[in-house]
Amino acid sequence: MADLGPLDSGFMELEDSDRHVSVGIGAVAIVAGSPPPRAELELELAKRLAVDGRLQQKVHRAPWDLAAPAWVTDPNFDLAHHLRWMALPAPGNEDALCELIAEVMEERLDRDHPLWQCVVVESLADDRWAMIVKVHHSMVDGVSGITLFERLCDDPVDRPDLAGPDDGAASTDWAGLLVKSLRLPVDAPRFVARTLSAVIPLAISAVLPASGSSLNGSIGRQRRYAVARASLPAVREIGAAFGTTVNDVVLAAVTAAFRTVLLKRGEEPTAGKLRILTPVSVRAATAKDILDNRVSAMLPLLPIESADPVEQLAMVHRRMAAHKASGEAAAANSLLAFARWLPFASIAWTVRLASRYPQRGIASLATNVPGPRRRLHLYGREVLEILAYAPIAMRVRTGIAILSYGDQLRFGITGDYDSTPDLHLLAERIEETVEELLQCARTNEMS
Known part of the structure; x- marks a missing residue:
């Protein structure tokens, strides 16, 4: 077991x-x-x-x-x-x-x-x-x-070598353990203070309501699903031209898409209206094939108040850099590690109470997962593309799972059936924004 x-x-x-x-x-x-x-x-x-x-x-x-x-x-x-x-x-x-x-x-x-x-x-x-x-x-x-x-898939990839070190390397570093034990009264308070300083803002962001929008609210049982497609080399070209990451470009496209949806719904895309949950993997490369959850999270505000995709990209880049520097993801992961030492009943009841809390601070989910780089085959047939699906819960009416496969980048968009009849508009605007940013990147390189 x-x-x-x-x-x-x-x-x-x-x-x-x-x-x-x-x-x-x-x-x-x-x-x-x-x-x-x-x-x-x-x-x-x-x-x-x-x-x-x-x-x-x-x-x-x-x-x-x-x-x-x-x-x-x-x-x-x-x-x-x-x-x-x-x-x-x-x-x-x-x-x-x-x-x-x-x-x-x-x-x-x-x-x-x-x-x-x-x-x-x-x-x-x-x-x-x-x-x-x-x-x-x-x-x-x-x-x-x-x-x-x-x-x-066919010819499954070899498992990473999980064998332990040889006998010499496996010997216990008693001196190191002694030093760590002696430093524990000093290091432990620092660790707790550092963790709390990062996790408190994260908790406040999740609990306090953001400016109201139709992106957050009760959800039903039925779902909608839509797909947006982009070229991974094109997204990398955009990132290189503007000094941002692939994830920044992805979130900028998502920002522009949500701005368009809100405007079409007759809502003003003001600052502070769209906070999203962005899972962050804390999984070591040697643990990719271990079936469990090893993720933390950040809760950035997307700059839907801007109408310029290039400005949106720059703002996303600055905000994501600030969130990474704050240690949010590491602090959340530390809390999960600490939770392993608590009685399970207390964890279960905490999750149940939290899930019943009508959260209004988070409006969407966007998770970016690096997929297979090599071409895959299923039962001798070529896998042409792979789409990802992310579930929604806790009043979050849309979730976007971004997955790469070779040179492809696919946005799998999940929506609550009743409250997101315009899910296709999100997909269309994501594709348009990537193309607009690519043209701007190439113009920027020529100027």
């Missing part, structure tokens, strides 16, 4: 607290040709489950939450519980695929079985098919989730 960490179990508590929420995250592979026959695919998928034992484990909860939930082997594991076969109606276009993705992802995973599912989708236009890989957020975060998908 292996216990779920505080963040892993927190996602289960979040789902339990709201009947409208499903916290499955997803990767959608668009694949060339037709899928293999069902019997062949089932046989091959059964072999590939050996990449991680977690795929045949379910969650066991202790009575009254006296102990943390634990992963235990499902003695009645049956692949049939986890594989569905569907087809799109003619003409099998992207609108139909996005509608199907939303329907599949809004449905909760069955806690009586391991928390994942594969959905094969036939009859996509242009001689293509798709596979939706859906996993509960308590089992993976974005990085470990996309790594799991990659390992389920």
